[in-house]
Amino acid sequence: MTAALEMTRLGYACTLLEARGSAGGRVLTLRAGDVVNEVDSSQSCQFDFDEDLYFNAGPSRIAQHHESLLGYCREFGVKLEAFTNDNRGAWLHSPGAFDGQPQVxxxxxxxxxxxxxxxxxxxxxxxxxxxxxxxxxxxxxxxxxxxxxxxxxxxxxxxxxxxxxxxxxxxxxxxxxxxxxxxxxxxxxxEFFWELRLSFSQGFDQQPVMLQPAGGMDRIARAFESRVVDDIVFEAEVTEVRKTADGTRVIYEDRSGTSSTLEADYCIVTIPAPVLAGIANDFSAAHQAEIAGFQYSSAVRVAFQAPRFWEREHNIYGGITWTDQDITQIWYPNHGFQRETGILVGAYIFDGAAGNRFTDMPPATRIDTTTAQASNVHPQIRDQASNGISVAWKKMPFQRGGWGMSNPSVLLTADDSIVFAGEHLSILPGWQEGAILSAYSAIDQIVDRDRGA
Amino acid sequence: MTAALEMTRLGYACTLLEARGSAGGRVLTLRAGDVVNEVDSSQSCQFDFDEDLYFNAGPSRIAQHHESLLGYCREFGVKLEAFTNDNRGAWLHSPGAFDGQPQVxxxxxxxxxxxxxxxxxxxxxxxxxxxxxxxxxxxxxxxxxxxxxxxxxxxxxxxxxxxxxxxxxxxxxxxxxxxxxxxxxxxxxxEFFWELRLSFSQGFDQQPVMLQPAGGMDRIARAFESRVVDDIVFEAEVTEVRKTADGTRVIYEDRSGTSSTLEADYCIVTIPAPVLAGIANDFSAAHQAEIAGFQYSSAVRVAFQAPRFWEREHNIYGGITWTDQDITQIWYPNHGFQRETGILVGAYIFDGAAGNRFTDMPPATRIDTTTAQASNVHPQIRDQASNGISVAWKKMPFQRGGWGMSNPSVLLTADDSIVFAGEHLSILPGWQEGAILSAYSAIDQIVDRDRGA
Missing domain, CATH: 1.20.1440.240 (de novo design (two linked rop proteins))
Known part of the structure; x- marks a missing residue:
């Protein structure tokens, strides 16, 4: 959407092919009634209807120096509020340390x-x-x-x-x-575990102040979408990306399986590599090889609705508790403080064996496992957390991964009139700012070529 | 107000004598049109009318473990949001270090x-x-x-x-x-200056997460006030606090100078010591001596309205910049991110020689001095900051100081039927939580005496 918005401003006519019914990719904010369809399961979000009861299953925070993204927030009027990584009142927990007692x-x-x-x-x-x-x-x-x-x-x-x-x-x-x-x-x-976690918020992209859009991360994607919506073809699943004598041709199918063809001078491909690898194409062997080998994180998030015991009983207002169990992190909501209930992220697993274990579980097992592990930290979760819902990004259609974990090389250069973009091709993989910076790079490649040609 | 609220709940009939037209003491949130009358000057707040344009001239933040105060916020429905002390994107500045260039x-x-x-x-x-x-x-x-x-x-x-x-x-x-x-x-x-500031947010009461009421700190005081308002006599300036055979007698004057008398079994005195020292009383010599000697901070704050150059040009979203000049701190607003303008605290001086220097200045000189010093950190302030306003707490009537800086002793015990309370008599001087804890202690003294008697 960044590329379409900015290239339209530069005078290019753009068409976006969007596989889903709404745009934004891995920006996914779940609310009451939303449905999560993974490739082999379906879940319905049972949260109560309430503006504060949402679950950012994808990106959830913005570094204050992610100035491209924040510039769009300013332009679009997306309201921002603080997001906390480093809450000194949150806990660290390891089953093997301090008799398993969480430490403040x-x-x-x-x-x-x-x-x-x-x-x-x-x-x-x-x-x-x-x-x-x-x-x-x-x-x-x-x-x-x-x-x-x-x-x-x-x-x-x-x-x-x-x-x-x-x-x-x-x-x-x-x-x-x-x-x-x-x-x-x-x-x-x-317990080396401690220091790893205690240094987390020192990172350039994780330091305070972090920000979040009030009302859910998808407020930004929705604001983008409203500005390019006339150029979007929704539910258009790309099946082929081809080169032509003077440009590109893309074949896509609508929900009924009917094929359409779009020809254009250029094609910017932002499809995540694990999905792109399965689409027929005319890419160079080097581009194909990098796509085929591109690794993605096995990120999994699980969330519950629960009464805010963490605030009432423990004086924890936002931030992250770490545990040395598979669930890795528990996130407390950074908004709606002191309301009766909130959405608690019971598990945020980045990658690796734990991510794969959770990805392979049916959703109900993820909920049960998260409940069991999170209850070792907060026993209240066992009885008070409800309406659990999970997203395993490797099983999400049209995404098939959390974020890029390989170092891009060939994909940073155009393949004839085909240009590649996405967070995985940026200096900030996994961040929305990265996706935007990558879009800028794709635009530069096209504009430079048109000027130089 | 805490004592009145809780003693009323315990079945006591209470009357609050409030010298000003509204209660809350040093909780002071200034907005468009408000007037600041110090003992020898008057200022009018010229901010634009806007819910985000306010200046907390007194308490401004709440530690997440200040659970008494936060309990009232929950009970009263005061909406809270995050407040940042430690913003890694904010600056440290010393005229003598790094050629006077601020350091991130x-x-x-x-x-x-x-x-x-x-x-x-x-x-x-x-x-x-x-x-x-x-x-x-x-x-x-x-x-x-x-x-x-x-x-x-x-x-x-x-x-x-x-x-x-x-x-x-x-x-x-x-x-x-x-x-x-x-x-x-x-x-x-x-530059020893640096580390002092870098450790500030490690303090128990200054660690993240800090909180603030959305819309201004006085939201809490107003919520208290609405619950005890029927028991408040406003513009009642106490002139005498006396002991009687079986209780206490307080003489007070209304704005016209007309005296009234109130007799009660007990009197809880929450008047700041510098003001109390000038009121005729029957206190014991020991109580009088401690009141007379009680030291208060010379806290001064100066604020401006300004376009948010700190966000647009420097990616600073809230938090505090430190400078080794008299103005000490520059505070960026922790709310209303990315709006066109905001209220910038250009100086927050805690005490000492700098506090006294600023206290002694006429308001216009405080503004000019703050502009000059703050412009050494942010040159934009010189041309872009406007509508400056200041509060020097030692010159505020009925307060005459920022917060207590002496160690209380005799005042922690009742003087016959007179009990003392206030932040200065708590383990948390300068904090609203301290004022509440002190009120609880005063209540305990009275209730214990009634039970024991």
């Missing part, structure tokens, strides 16, 4: 910073780093480390209010007497 | 973590910490530090995507080739 993020983070700062202070005070540091450097760094780790005046770490207070790690703080005992760094790092 | 937080944070992790790795690899760490500890910690600082496989830090990309530290990332050069920790810490 603030405590693990505070102890990690404290331990690192104390150890480095010890080394500096033992003159172990005198080759690298002057006396002035050492004094400056020791002072900095006291702030960094909340150390005492002797640069020792013996706990900090940053961790919360005993018995109140997660439920407020009416009493603030003694500190929680400091955990030694060497004991924390036996 | 993400880069300073990434280099700080990288430098700490590399130095500690070096010390560990030189066996400097072998007294404290086993070989297994060392291997675990080295692996953790690679994640923590984004080090290479040799535990060296040579830059990271977490810092942003050259020329694109703050404006997105269409090109992601080479990394920004890594800055050495010993060079960063010559």
């Amino acid at each position: 993020a603030r405590r693990l983070l505070a102890d990690t910073r404290g331990g690192i700062a104390e150890l480095l202070s010890t080394a500096i005070n033992q003159d172990a780093l005198d080759q690298a540091l002057t006396e002035a450097d050492k004094a400056n760094i020791l002072a900095m480390l006291r702030q960094f780790g909340d150390l005492d005046i002797n640069n020792s770490y013996s706990g900090t209010p940053r961790a919360g207070f005993p018995g109140q790690e997660n439920v407020g703080g009416r009493q603030r007497g003694e500190l929680l005992p400091a955990r030694r760094l060497q004991d924390l790092v036996t | 937080a993400r880069r300073l944070l990434a280099d700080t973590r990288g430098g700490i992790a590399e130095l500690l790795s070096t010390a560990i690899n030189q066996d400097a910490l072998d007294q404290a760490l086993t070989e297994a500890d060392k291997a675990n910690i080295l692996a953790m530090l690679r994640q923590f600082g984004d080090l290479d496989i040799n535990n060296s830090y040579s830059g990271t995507p977490r810092a942003g990309f050259p020329g694109q530290e703050n404006v997105g990332g269409r090109q992601r080739g080479e990394l920004l050069p890594a800055r050495r920790l010993q060079d960063l810490v010559t």
Whole structure:
């Protein structure tokens, strides 16, 4: 849709062939009554009808520097609100650590910073780093480390209010007497799991502030769609992409199986590689080979409707809890705070063996498995979560994968008059910003060629 | 209002004497047409009329574990949204560092973590910490530090995507080739200023997720007020607080100077100490002495209306920029993203010499000074910011200070039938949650006495 919108603005006549009844690809926001048809199953979304009860099964967050996407939000008037990755009140859980008791993020983070700062202070005070540091450097760094780790005046770490207070790690703080005992760094790092998760929100594309459209991620796709809708042929499943003497020819079928043909000077192919690999084409052998070998993530998401026990009982307002079980992440809604119910993402599995295991399950088994694992973190889920629904992207028709995980090469260049685009061909795979940047690149290839020819 | 609400629920008949025309104390949200009358000046708020154009001149954020306050928000139906302290796209600025060029937080944070992790790795690899760490500890910690600082496989830090990309530290990332050069920790810490600010959002009460009421902080105070309004006497300026044989007597004046008298079994005094010190009373010498000596912050805030250049030109969506000038902080609005204009807090000064300097200025001088200093960070402010307004809490009638900065002692105990309450007498001075907890404590004192008597 980005390519069509911008090429139309440049004076090109565009036609979009969309296999489904609405455009937006993997942007999928599920609400009451929506149907999820995977290749071998069908689910109906049973959430209550309510504007806050939606489930972003695909992209769910926007980095504040994804300025192309955000520029369209501004232009289209899509209302934005904050999305949280790093909630210090959310939890980390590993069945094998701390007797399986979830740990509040603030405590693990505070102890990690404290331990690192104390150890480095010890080394500096033992003159172990005198080759690298002057006396002035050492004094400056020791002072900095006291702030960094909340150390005492002797640069020792013996706990900090940053961790919360005993018995109140997660439920407020009416009493603030003694500190929680400091955990030694060497004991924390036996669970390497923790630090991996604690560093997640340091990533350039995951740092605060993250944003989300109010009302669901598909607000952006719908805004795009409304601007190019006259050029879209819906329920047009492409069956062939051909080269002609002076351009391209695409054959597509409507729902009844009736074929149509579209000829054009150029064709921008944004079909995900796993789907494209099964479509008859005239691509070069090198393009075909890269398409055939392109790997995609096995992303799976499972969501429930539930009363907001995480807010009422645990003071968790948005953000992500991590668990070292297959379900990987639990997401709390970042909107509709303090309403009676909300949509809880009970599992967000990115890829790998766990993703494949969940993809292979029938939807009911995914729900049961998620309920069982998520209940190890929040026992309330067993009785209170309902209306579960799941999306396994490798089983979604016309998508057949979460996002591209191969490094593109040949597909970044045109194949005669055929140009390729999509998140998988961008520097930001898996992000809507990536899909837009890739569209810009496809446009550049066509415009440059028309200017140069 | 908390005490009145809860004591009424317990069966007590309560009367609130409120010096102003509306209740809420230092909860002050300014909108178009509002007037700020300090003791020696008057300002009128010139913002455009718009629901998103408001300025919280007092409390502005709520920690997600401030569960008493949040409980009232839930009960009252006050809609909440996220508030950001830690925006990695916001800036840090010191006139004396980096030629006065603001630095994007993400880069300073990434280099700080990288430098700490590399130095500690070096010390560990030189066996400097072998007294404290086993070989297994060392291997675990080295692996953790690679994640923590984004080090290479040799535990060296040579830059990271977490810092942003050259020329694109703050404006997105269409090109992601080479990394920004890594800055050495010993060079960063010559500006101790940085780390102080970088650790701010680690604090228990400042960690993510922070919350704010949609539409302005006074939504909470207004909700309280509507529930106790029948018991409030507005524009009732207390002139005397007396003890009687079996209770208390309060004398107050209305706007015309007419005196009234109220007798009650108990009196809960929530008047800020600097104001209370000037009211005739029968308090014990110890209570009087603590009131007379109670120190308050010299908090000052200055706000402007401005087109949202911070979003459009710098991809900053909410959060705080720090500067080592008197103005201390610049706050970007955490709501109304991508609207044409917003309210920018151009200065938030907590206390100390800078707070006193700004308090002593006439409002127009505060605006000019803030414009000059804030323009060193964002030059756009000079031409684009307008409709400036300021609040210096030490000059606000009936308040005369930001928040309590002394440790309470005698005031935590009743003086016969007179009980004291307020944020300054809580474990959370400066926070609305603290005022509520203090009210609970005052209620406990009265109820315990009635039960025990």
